[in-house]
Amino acid sequence: MEQLLDEEIDEQEFVDIIDDIYKQDCYIYAIIPDWEEDLLNQLSDDFVVIQKIKFPLIQIFPRTIGLLGYVKDRKKQYVYEFYLRSSTIDFFVFSELDISQHLNQISKKNLDLGELFKALKVPHITVGPDGQWLTIVEY
Numbered sequence: 001m002e003q004l005l006d007e008e009i010d011e012q013e014f015v016d017i018i019d020d021i022y023k024q025d026c027y028i029y030a031i032i033p034d035w036e037e038d039l040l041n042q043l044s045d046d047f048v049v050i051q052k053i054k055f056p057l058i059q060i061f062p063r064t065i066g067l068l069g070y071v072k073d074r075k076k077q078y079v080y081e082f083y084l085r086s087s088t089i090d091f092f093v094f095s096e097l098d099i100s101q102h103l104n105q106i107s108k109k110n111l112d113l114g115e116l117f118k119a120l121k122v123p124h125i126t127v128g129p130d131g132q133w134l135t136i137v138e139y
Helices: 011-021 037-046 079-084 100-105 113-120
Strands: 002-004 027-033 047-054 065-072 091-095 124-127 133-137
Touching (some): 011 079, 027 100, 037 047, 037 065, 100 113, 113 124
Antiparallel strands (some): 002 133, 027 065, 027 091, 047 065, 091 124, 124 133
């Protein structure tokens, strides 16, 4: 299912949408490029790093490292920040379920978090190109 988003959606509107879908916890699983220092600083101790992954040259140039991990965003304080960065962070997924024990299946050859969620049949949300919509996957 897709939910279109207003071009000028503000933080409260976006948080309300996510809150309607995930009433309790919201996990944000992401591969954050190391050059996103301000985001990593903002996440501080809340971002649990599972592993470091070298991005292939075809993904990001110059070659960089991505930090694979997750945030348990109970208050939904980070969801909008990730939404705003959807054009610079290619790999992130929202979910209400903890699948952190499966993140070790992500590798340099298979960076797509969405594909991992599909393979595990775990409900999740991804942001469409240019932040125009949310893709809501339910099983």
